[in-house]
Amino acid sequence: MKLLSRRKFLQSSTATALLFMAGCKKQTRPGSKADYPSLKIGNSKTLKPNQPLTFNFPDRQSPCVLVKTGSEAIDGIGSQKDIVAFSSLCTHMGCPVTYSKGRLICKCHYSMFDVNRNGQTFQGLASQWIPQIVLREDPASGDIFAEGVQGLIYGRIGNLKVS
Amino acid sequence: MALFKRKDELPIPPGDAEKYTTVCQYCSAGCGYNVYVWPEDKNGSATANAFGVDLSKQGKLMSGFSYTETMHNVITRKNGKQYNLAVIPAKESRINKGDYSIRGGTNALTAYNPDGYTKKRLKDPLIRRENGFVPISWDDAVEIIATLTKSSIDKYGADSIAMKFYDHGSSGLGFEDNWAAGKFFLSGVKTSYLSIHNRPAYNSETWGTRERGMHELNYDVDDARLADTVVLWGANAYESATILYTEHIMPNLQGGSVADKKKAFDPGEPAAEGHIVIIDPRKNATVAVSQDIAADRVLHIRPNLGTDWILANAIARIIWENRWYDQEFLDKRTDMKTFGEYKQKSLQSGKPLATLLADAERITGVPKTQMQQAAEWMAKPKEGGFKRRTLTLFEKGIIWNMKNYDQVAAIAQLNVLGHNVGRVGTGCGRLGGHQEGYVRPPAPTPGSIHAGGPPKNVDKYITGGGGKIYWVGATDPYLSTPNSQFFRKSVKKRADALLDYLDNGGVPTEVKAYADKVLEAFEKTGGLFMIVQDMYMTHTAADAMMILPAAGWGEAVDTSINCHSRLLRIYDKFMDAPGEALPDWQILARIGNRIKALYETDGNKQMAERFGGMEWKSDAEVFEAGSKEFGDNKVAETEEAKLSPECYVGVTHDMLRKLGNEGIQTPVRRDPATGRLSGTKRRYTHSFASKDGLFKWYGTDPWTGYPAEVAKYQHNATYPFWFTTGRSQHVWQTMYHDRKIPEKYFTLPLPYVEIHPEDAGKLGMKSGDMVDVFNEEGSSTALVYVNDSTKPGLIFGIMYHAKGSMNHLISSYTDPKTTIPWYKGTKVGIRKYTGKPDEAIKTASLLANNDVSL
Structure with a gap:
């Protein structure tokens, strides 16, 4: 498992941030054969509504996005249950998706995924819903950890099976 | 979780x-x-x-x-x-x-998986008893249906059998099943009460263009990339023929096909990024996506419901006035003897242009400037005097519009006026719904009212008490037929009456005695014996007396063509059908062969012969038997118009297996020079499909308002909204598969309507509310999505859904020329439920599916 060992925020041109985090540990989740790492990706106290953060999970070839949506989401965490994270590779043909107006949108073929509804494709071509990242919040610190993936990341035969 | x-x-x-x-x-x-x-x-x-x-x-x-x-x-x-x-x-x-x-x-x-989403397939023939459906053997099922069908023909005549059967390719299973259904119902039973899966009669939806000499599938997918202008008319391509849009139309709009255009066009001819004209009352996702790509090259026209042919004629008149046509083409390739009628009635040459456009603007609600713009983008010659290349695709917004025949004819003629067929980057025809795969003996009604028609309305026959046996194949008319609430109630009443009579005193298990008692029940009750062939228990099947389990896609060998290239390919069998399910051709062959044997026992040679020719041993044999219907295909490339559009004479399953994804484009001809089979990329380059090879002009009717069935709602405050229907990107037809697949039913858990924000504000409605939509035909319950897809005053509903049909609201009006319904227009009232079914809708995304902006 290759994970970056430095902490750094990079502002990208689309006003989203690339977030590289350290301090991961391996964790096996019930119901999943896969051995996902646990990766700190943000903090619920500093996360602002509709200002997404990007991170890579479960490895650096898999870009993801963390967002506080402002309304209760399926599998959302935090006091408002509105913090969710998703793979940001469109499941249709692997183009990058952008967060806007409560959905992830892919401009290659215009698939759109509802972040409050489990990443479902509510419009477009993607037959597979976009994978939702399993999150855990540390109640004391508010730290948010990515610890698993529901669904298959685009371009992979298994989420942990790329070299 | x-x-x-x-x-x-x-x-x-x-x-x-x-x-x-x-x-x-x-x-x-x-x-x-x-x-x-x-x-x-x-x-x-x-x-x-x-x-x-x-x-x-x-x-x-x-x-x-x-x-x-x-x-x-x-x-x-x-x-x-x-x-x-x-x-x-x-x-x-x-x-x-x-x-x-x-x-x-x-x-x-x-795919059928005993532990998976689609485990609830039909696996045995079923017969209905008072306490529900009971499985029986194929032998018993065949014996009962054969005996009963024969008895009914003998006693009441062939018209006592009515049918509604699919005639398309792909999911139903194409040429093989269609040939078998044709042999059974058209040659064997010979009833005149035939109807096609999605409508009340046995007709073409496009006689308006076919009777001009132009079959609707005349272009190639390449033309969508090579056209200067693509016109989508009542055809929501991004959501209902998605890959034609994303792989062929979208690259054209993006400019990705300019290099290909330069290669394919004439020397010196300008080649640029494509334009698109979308004629649709809704600002649907096709419009939104096209505008996001190239807003300045998208023209979105939103006519009033039912008025499109007036719009098409007005655009044609502008083209005519500006002489944006090729007189030499018109003289050589079209029947100028018939042009006068077109000029007078459709172009209304006797009326000053300004008056005509003012009238058209009043009727259609479309500004004259948009008509002018459309005419320019469709037909104004390019720099250097080169003819513009326009591909026009229409679908249910036109086909299922008021006045089916004139709508289709007007669009066909508008395009031929600009010579937009038979050239690279042109074409005029259907976007299509299903794929195709039609081969059958001649239908009893050859054409529209102008060509031996119109065909009989089987829905009205059945609901009016006609027919004894009603045979339904791979369709669910309780959801899909117009005026479906009335239809369902009428059929159910007749089906239940029959069942009640049969079960009174017990049902004979001996087949002849059972058939006799059914005949007795026909006499006493006016009941209806409904037979359904399907993969699943459908809304309609629940009222059938017998259900026959059918194989689906992948469970039998199928051959079909697509609509955008008429590309014939094999859809190979890769798995077994569940339980006892059989392909439809095998089911019909077994019953047909048994009826033949029964007639032979009677010594009735004539009737036995009618049911002959169904002794096929394999799917490949059925395919070959069907090909005989097309006749000889030894014609030169310049004579392809003489061939039936789906002609595949000489093609075999083995050949198609070798061709794989490449396939071969119909009509397939045997080239007289080389003796080899050859496909046809594009049609009508040299002549049209009429006796003399010339395109036949036709003068459409003037605007005379709405038919009585809809006009009764005008100026009635109880039904203030216009109402239209359509499809969604997600689900296919009645959701027969999709109702079982979570990726689909979680997103669209209920039938829905789209309401404009302005109307929603006045009605106090918001997305996620539940409403009842109603008129004098019936009512439907729906989930509300508020978005700007519709116009104020217009409500859109998904046509049908596993949990309900909007066709309840649709009148029984059909075009008197073709018996095609106007599914897409009526007026309704709407009222809100007080509460919300939170559990039922909690998984549904309520975001606007026609907003693709960041």
Whole structure:
């Protein structure tokens, strides 16, 4: 498992941030054969509504996005249950998706995924819903950890099976 | 917890996995797919596998290879063993180039899996008793139906049998099943009460163009990339023929096909990024996506419901006035003897242009400036005097409009006026719904009212008490027929009356005695014996007396053509049908052969012969038998118009297996010079499909308002809203598969309506509310989506859904010329429920599906 060992925020041109985090540990989740790492990706106290953060999970070839949506989401965490994270590779043909107006949108073929509804494709071509990242919040610190993936990341035969 | 179980790893097919080629079971695009089947315990590796792709590395975007969660399933064969199944979009197909839609991407999920989503398939023939359906053997089912059908013909005549059967390709299973249904019902039973899956009669939806000498499937997918202008008229391509849009129309709009245009066009001819004209009352996703790509090259026209032919004629008049036509083409290729009528009635040459345009603007609600713009984009010659190249695709917004015949004819003529057929980058025809695969003996009604028609309305026959046996194949008219609430109530009443009589005193188990008692019941009750052939228990099947389990896509060999290239391919069998299910051709052959034997026993040679010719041993034999119907296909390329559009004489299953995703384009001809089979890329380059090869002009009717069935709602405050219907990107037809697939039903859990924000504000409604939509035909309950897709005063509803049909609201009006319904227009009232079914709708996304802006 290759994970970056430095902490750094990079502002990208689309006003989203690339977030590289350290301090991961391996964790096996019930119901999943896969051995996902646990990766700190943000903090619920500093996360602002509709200002997404990007991170890579479960490895650096898999870009993801963390967002506080402002309304209760399926599998959302935090006091408002509105913090969710998703793979940001469109499941249709692997183009990058952008967060806007409560959905992830892919401009290659215009698939759109509802972040409050489990990443479902509510419009477009993607037959597979976009994978939702399993999150855990540390109640004391508010730290948010990515610890698993529901669904298959685009371009992979298994989420942990790329070299 | 995720809403349903997700996968984070997929099995890999080993190098020696079984490989088949097929075509998607859904829309008119007909995307190519490759199918892999391998034993569950024998996987390949990331670097050595049947895909020939290195799966050890992160896949690159737009690589053309996709293998997602929805493309895998586990099947069980008759040998009891389990196999992995992968259904993968074919990169080598020139139709989809590895692309796929949300429908095709779930092909694998529809495969029968005893532990999977589609486990509730029909597996035995069923007979209805007072306490529900009981399984019976095929032998008994065949014997009962054969005896009863024969008895009914003998006692009441052939018209005592009515049918509604699919006639399309792909999901139903194409040429093979269609030939069998044709032999059985058209040659054998010979009833005149025939109807096609989605409508009340046995007719073409496009007689308006066919009777001009132009079949509606006359273009190639390449034309969508090469056209200067693409016109989508009542055709929501992005949501209902998705891959035609994303792989062919979208690149044209983006400018990605300019280099190809330069190669294909005449020397010196200008080639630029494409324009698109979208004529649709809704600002649907096709409009939104097109505008996001190239707003200045999109013209969106929103006519009032039912008025499109007036608009088409007005645009044609502008083209005429400006002389944006080629007189030499008109003189040589069209019947100028008939042009006078067109000029007088359609172009209204006797009326000053300004008056005509003012009238058209008043009727259609479309500004004159948009008509002018459309005419320029469709027909104004390009710099240097080169003819513009326009591809016009229409679909249900036109076909299922008021006045089917005139709507279709007006659009066909508008395009031929600009010579927009038979040239590179042109064409005029259907976008299509299903794929096609029609081969049958001649229908009893050859054409519209102008050509021996119109055909009989079977819905009205049945609801009016006509017919004794009603045979329904792979369609669910309780949802899909117009005026469906009345239809359902009428059929149910007759079906239940029959059942009550039969069960009174017990049902004989001996077949002849059973048939006699059914005949007695016909006399006493006016009841209806309904037979349904289907894959699933449908809304309609629940009232049938007998249900016959049918095989589906992948469970039998099928051949069909797509709509955008008439590309004939094989849809190979890669798995067994569940239980006792059989392909429709086999079911009909068994019953037909039995009826023949019964007539032979009677010594009735004439009737026995009618049911002859169904002794097929294999699907390949049925395919070949059907080909005889097309006659001789030895014609030169310049004479292709003489061939039937789906002619495949000389093509065999084996040949198609070798051709795989490449296929061959119909009409297939045997070239007289070389003796070899040859496909046809584009039609009507040299002549049209009329006796003299000339295009036949026709003068359309003037505007005289709405038919009585809808006019009664005008100026009635109880029904203030216009109402139209359509499809969604997600679900196919009645959701027969999709109602079982979580990726689909969680998103669209209920039938829905779209309401404009302005109307929603006045009505106090918001997205997620539940409403009752009603008029004097019936009512439908729906979930509300508030978005700007519709116009103020217009409500849109999904046509039908597993949990209800909007066709309850649709009148029984049909075009008197063709018996095609106006499914897409009526008026309604709407009222809100007080509460909300939170549990039922909690999974539904309420976001606007026509907003693609960041």
